[in-house]
Amino acid sequence: MSRAALIAMLGCLGAVAVNADSVRAAGAQAPTGEDGQWTMPSKDYAATRYSGLAGITPQNASSLHPVWTFSTGVLGGHEGQPLVVGDTMYVVTPWPNVLYAFDLTREGYPLRWKYRPDVSANAIGISCCDTVNRGAFYADGKIIYNLLDGHTVAVEANSGRELWKTQIADVSNGETTTMAPLVVKDRVIVGASGGEFGIYGWVKGLDLKSGRTLWTARNIGPDTDMLARAGTFKPPYESGVDLGARSWANNSWQTGGAPVWGSISYDPELDLIYYGTGNASPYNPEQRLGDNKWSASVLARKPEDGTLVWAYQFTPHDNWDYDANGAMILADLTVAGTRTKALVHFDKNGFAYTLDRATGRLLIAAAFAPVTWAKVVDLNTGRPVLEPAKQTGASRGNVRGICPSLEGGVSPSSPPAYSPNTHLFYTSTNNLCMDYAATRASHLKGTPFVGVTSPYFAGPGGNLGSFMAWDAATGRKVWENKEPYPNWSGALVTAGDVAFYGTLDGWFKSVDARTGKVLSKFKVGSGVVGNPISYRGPDGRQYVAVYAGFGGDWALLSGDVRSDDPADVRAPADFLKDIARHTSQGGMIWIFGL
Template sequence: MVTLASCTLLGCHQSEPSGLTQVNEIANPQSVSSAAAPAPAAGPANISAPAAASPPEDGQWMMPARDYANTRFSGLDEINTDNVSKLQLEFTFATGTLLGQESAVLAVGDTLYFVTPFPNILYAVDLKQPGGGLKWKFDPKPDASAQGVACCQPVIRGPVYSNGRIFYNTTDTHTVALDAATGQLLWKTRVGDFNYGEAFTMAPLVVKDKVLVGNSGAEFGARGWLTALNVSDGSVAWRAYSTGSDADALIDTAEFKPFYPQYHGKDLGITTFPPDHWKIGGGTVWGWISYDPELDLIYYGTSNPSPWNHEVRPGDNLWTNGIFARNPDNGHARWFYQTSPHDLWDHSGVNENLLLDVNWEGKPRKVLVRPDRNGYIYVIDRVTGELLAADAFTYITASKGVDMKTGRLIHNEDKIPSQGKVVREVCPNSPGAKDWTPSSFSKRTGLIYMPHNNMCMDWEIKPVSYIAGTGYLGVNARFYPGPGDHVGEMMAWDPVARRKLWAVNEKWPVWSGTAVTAGDVVFYGNLEGWFKAVHARTGEVLWQFRTASGIIGQPTTFRGPDGRQYVAILSGIGGWAGALVSSELDERDPTAAKGFGNMIGELKKQSGIGGMLYVFALPR
């Protein structure tokens, strides 16, 4: 059986006044719908988040994804669809930096924690002080030279809290552990080497007695890895590479049980590359990690192979652009699934994996749901690695679907790049139908709330040579909007019915994460600086606030020491989509920001530059 994605997944796009909701229809192999059906207040019976990975609400937000299941769901409901329109600004806090603010804002007890882009200062904000005063800050003093190997600005996606400690990464590949109460440095470990193109942008995750960290740098030919550090002292417990021998990848044939036969064989992380190319083969790990305590498995994605010019690296290029399930104690792999074999377009597989329990075709299944950059939403059995569904959620020309028998992506032969040829209308473009920006899942509605993009590109490969610590791409790219009157979209997706229910269209790519609450409110921001609250069941925009700069951060919500519910977001344009603005690049170069220069020069007129924490609440 082959599930093919239609290349006319455009829906009904009509212009509406700013701030109003656009409800679209989308074709898929199952059915078509344009409105969400109401769900019982207790949540739908056919889908849930596993209790062990998503415990009950305690009013705090201690990791960027809120829980191990990556739901970004808050059980707080003081702020709800009836009163969110009254939300008002409580206080702001300047970050002191002007690059992209991608950190989540953690809330632990009476303190907020967030980390800035370079120089990676971690702030602790005291909620008991009027206006959120500074409790302490920590400056790790990272090496300034590392900024040059941070692909899309030296951003950091947040700290994580565990057992009285705060852990976070710095651009120059150090991981830091601090006393959460005082800011005292407990340990600092150098995990990578930026001289070889490695950098840190990800938020770490603590699982049991391990701090899990992964590197960036596939655009510099860095070899990808996930490393576990011991919580106690920061020493390295294990490292699993994304390329190379089975021993390097921590693949033990007695434990490694992938579902599909293409992942069986010896040292596939070497043999699926040209000779020795695996040493600079990419597959970096800079996205989100999930953890199922019952199965005792972590799940994470690996990024694109290096370089972007695919002719340099014939083969499937394992273990890049896929999902690993591993034992957190020793790193040994349990299974692997590749979303984009022999990646043609930089469709890095680092996006979040939401852990859900579903009634699938009449049977209970433990699954993970992955919205991928290649334009498909994957539903995979998280016990075995079997693909259950792969549905297009956007306009796609780069591929023709996913073969459900083999699990392989079907490349569009008409779009495969070759030397001396410009391939036009490749959709989605290299940032993908959805980049790292995280989705959320509501335990009340059973829906996934996904920020994503509607972009295409022209793509031309060119000769490329590897020099350590320098760019290793071999491509000229030019981005432009996909079909319709919008470039970004915030949508609700039903992972059981496999369909889009509603969408809010945005003029620019949606580079902010989302959060959803028991009050049926979804929060997200856009590149113009609007922070929005929409109705989780209908998509109606219920409230919006204009911040000083574009938003690429991750909203969080929490209960303050006064018992009230608050919502926090960092404003500050940057990252890949906003680098043209905050790094003051020349929009006359269509290839600036690796392709965005052609597209968003106008954004300079609509978003200021700056970093600011905004905290909101209902009136007293």
């Protein structure tokens, strides 16, 4: 990298789009009571991944040690997290999506039951990014989750009996289902992956009792398909009808992607669900001129009937596969002296955003990772100020030196955490850049609709990832632990002011939430791409659980970390030359205690 490019990059890193001193965090979203369970994928509707348990502290965390492990019997990226409901831990595996129920009251945590659904193997080949599952949701006595082959199931939590199974997606059309559902009142909200297959992205609302599909809302396309109703849909920076269709040249929205494979959050007072949409298809942007709304966006809807209320696009006319599927974390912040219901999002495009979650207006946008594709985000227009030399397309050939890479400044599969104690957000990051050579892609139903070659390389600093604490009120990094490899685990933070994360080379770490000082670490046997949780066991003690199981992206698996197929032996990936020295695929649940 040239010196000039490096300076430009560092300049972007420092870019903060508001007067930082005018923004201060207030005590936000503090849970009113901690019941010691973990019943939702992100702990709570606000997606904080904050546990109110305080038994583990910076003073005693050095004695954390494994108290139990279990092999899921499955390989593949173990994303997502267990649930703990009462005295039972529930675990969903990657394909074939086995659901285990462990009895935490007995020695060795024997199974109460396991549920082995019949999931089509055809889904494996159309999973863009490994056969992952991002977790289950507990509601109304049911464990609800998605099977990779386009089904949502409800399983009775006590017995393991299947209560209903609904086909929500079409595998033959390139749709798979990896995200964790969200249950609001009597609605189950689900979406599908398929941004690499040119799907017509959507979310659906199912009936909690029967599993029946009650509404379907497209993320792109005409207002009628998007459930954008006159007088109800008010995007903060746009006006007009059919924005989701008119912003795509030649009706390219019909194969425009915008999948939903991250988490969904919910504000009970505003009665709005929030979720991010993925990339526009295909990756060659010249085949879909226009803003491509509402891909790479956050959408706010009414859960009951799917009505669209507002939408904000992080990356208009996405040139770089900057999906916005990462978590939308709800926290109440004081911005410029005004207490604001905020939404905080760390985007693949390298900027961390703070929005007003009632209206979708942008309050703050600051780079948390090296950014070269844009100079800054303009708060008046809500749009990025682009770097012309980093725009891509088949006619532009190989565009070099784009940061972040299409793995993102953070992977959307690595959800951050927010502590109302420290007022800090905690997140994994990737320090990867890329070259991007777009090519014309042809749409063949059920095959990839991509059109790019995009080799990665390390960003400045030599490390490929980190775990950091971020002050969303000032748009600044508070501390950062550099990691040698891209960091792909989710974050957990607790009332004891201890944060937890795993690394790609298989370390599980606890750190002081205020300083980042490592308090304990343990090698868990396979790379960690799952999300740690904390719960109170039947013995009254605090525990932390996490999956170990390398994978979750074919860029990670494209090298030499696999050992399960003698007919598929590859050279190490250029950007991860020695990862296979430290880890291999696996599938283990680990529980740590004091």
